[in-house]
Amino acid sequence: MIELVSEDRCITCGLCVKVCPTFVFDQDDNGLPFIARQEDCQTCFVCEAHCPVDALYVSPFADEQVDVDEDELIASGALGSWRATIGWGPGRTRLASVDTTEFINRILPPRPPRST
C-alpha cells in the first residue's frame, strides 16, 4: 500500500491525485497531496511511475500498513526505483524498448517426462 508522500521532494503538481485508479490521495490547502484513503490502495505502483520527482513509495504489502523511513528508502535506492525500472525520466532507456518477453521461451526450463 502507499506509505509515503515525501514533503521534501513533492512539487505539488497534483498528478498523483489524478492518476491513482482508486483515488487514494487528497490535496491540502497548500496543494500538498496526502494519503486520505489508504485502505482503497490496490498496490499497483502506477502513482510512483507517474511521479516526476520520485516522492512516492508504495510498500509491497498489499493488506497491511507498515512503517517506512524516508531516509532508509533513499539510502536503499527504493524511492523511485520503479520509475527507473520502466525507464521513465530524462536520459533513461524505456523498458519497452528492451523488453525481453518475446525471448523468454528460449530459456524455458526442461519439462520432466510425463508419467503415464
Add this chain to the structure above:
Amino acid sequence: MSAIEHKLTADVLVLGGGPAAAWAAWSAASQGARVILADKGYLGTSGATAPGGTNLLYLPPDRELRDKAVEQRYQGGGYLSERSWTYHVLDQVYINLERIEKWGYPFVRDEEGVPQRGHLQGLEYMNLMRKVVLKAGVKVLDQHPALELLTDEHGVGGARGISRLDGKDWEVRANAVVLATGGCAFLSKGLGCNVLTGDGLLMAAELGAELSGMEFSRAYAPSAAFGSVTRGRLLGWATYYDEAGNVLNADGNRGQILQRAAIEGRTVYAMMNKADTPEKQAILRKSHAIFFLPYDRAGIDVFTQKFPLTTRCEGTVRGTGGIRLAGEDCSTSVAGLYAAGDAASRERLMGGMSGGGAFNASWAICSGTWSGEAAAAYALSHKQAAHTRNLKSAGRYGLEPSEGEAGGGRQVRQSGDQPSNAELLQAIKHEVSVDINYFRSESRLRDSLQRLHALWPTVGRPAEAASLQQRLRSRELAAMTATARWMHTASLQRRETRAMHTLAEYPEQDPAQLHRIALWGLDDISVRYDAVPV
C-alpha cells in the same frame, strides 16, 4: 441524485479507461464523432493492463499458423467460440499493432529485424493510448465514475455519475454509449483490478441487456501471499514447496496446487531456481519486470529464497463472460448500447476459456475498434439530438433514494438492520472464494446463491450515502452482488465440465450442452440457451 452541475453532450460516450475504452474512443473519433470518455480512474493507469504488461494474441499473416491457432482456440474454449471471430480478431489486431508501432511504441526486433509485437508493457502502452486519444479530439473525464445510464423508449442516451475531483454530479447525453468498464474481480487486489467491479454489467442489465458466459468466471491468479502482483508466467521457472520443504511440482505441473492449499489452510512456497544462471535471470527481469517489484522491496531474492504464494480472484476479468453481444459490431440488444473489452462476453472469440491475458488483450483492441466505429455510425445517423430527448436515469440499485420516492416502490429498510458496506463486501467475497467458486459443486453453489439472493435487497438501498466514496462503493457492491448471482446461476445451469467451468457432480463434457447460456434480469434472473452459430 442531487442537482447536476456538469452537463455535457456528445455523439458517443465511452465509459472506462483501459485499452478497450481507449480504442473505442479513438475509433469513434476517427469516424468524425464527437466523443467523451469518462472513467472511474485515469485513462492511462486504469484497469488490469496498465500496471504490468500484457501478452497478445498476435500472429503474422501466415495462413498455416493462423489456422492452427484458431483450431486450438476452438477446442480449448469448449467448442463455444466461432472460428470466423477468431480470424477476424487476428486480422484486426495485426493492423492495430502496426498502428501502435507507428504512433511510437518501441517494439523490440529480433536478430532478423522482425518486430516482436506479442507483448506490451502496460504503462508505456496506456500512456501512448492516452496521447493518441487526446490527439484524436476526445474529451477525457478522469476520475468521473459513471453510476447509471440514461434511457428513453428509443434506447440508451448517455450516463450520469460523480466527479471525484470536485465532488459534483455529471451528466453526459449521447445517442451511443460504449461500455468498456472491464469485468468484475470483486475488489480482490489483483494487479490493477480494484476498479473492475462489474459496473458496466449492472448498467447494461438495468436497461434489459442480456449477459452470456457468466459461468466462465472461475479465474484465480497466483500472487505473493503479501502482495498484489498477479503475474504468473514467470512462475514457470519456479519450484513449489510445501511447508516441510517437499517439492510439489516435480511433474512440471503447477495445476491446482495453490487452490488446493487455500482450502486446506496450507501455505505454498516458491523459488525461481529454474532460472539458474545470471543470464537467464537478467532476461526474466526485463520481461515481466513488475513480477519482481514486491519481492525486491520485501528483501527476498526470488532466485535463491523461498517466498509464500496465494491466489487472488480474477472473476470475469480473466474469464470470458459479460454483456452478450448481439452483432459483429459489438452492439447489444439495447439500441445505441455497445460493449467492449472484458465488460463484453468474449465467448464468440474464445468460448469458455480465456487462455491467459493474451486473448483478452487482443479482444480489447478489436472490440474497442469495432464498437467505436459502430457507435459513431449509429450516433451520427440518429434523427434526434441527444439533448432534446426525454431521457430518464435507469439506475435502480445501490443508489441513494431520490426525494419523494422514499416509502414508495421498493421498501426502504430501517438503517438499523442494514449491513455496513464493509460487512457487505466481506459477505460477497466469501461467495466468490476458492472454496465455492473454484471447487464448484451443485450443493455449495446452490447454498451460496441462496445467500446472495438474500443479500440482494440489502444492497439495493445503501445505508451509507453520505460521502462521494461511499456512494460509489454502494453502487459497486450492487454490481458485484449482481455479478456473483449471475455467475452462480449460470454455473448451476451448466451441468457438465466444459472449458474453465467445472461442477464436481458432472466431471465430463456433455455434447448435449453445446450451447451458450444467456441471462437477464436483476430481482428475478431468467435463463435461456443460445445456439453456437457455425
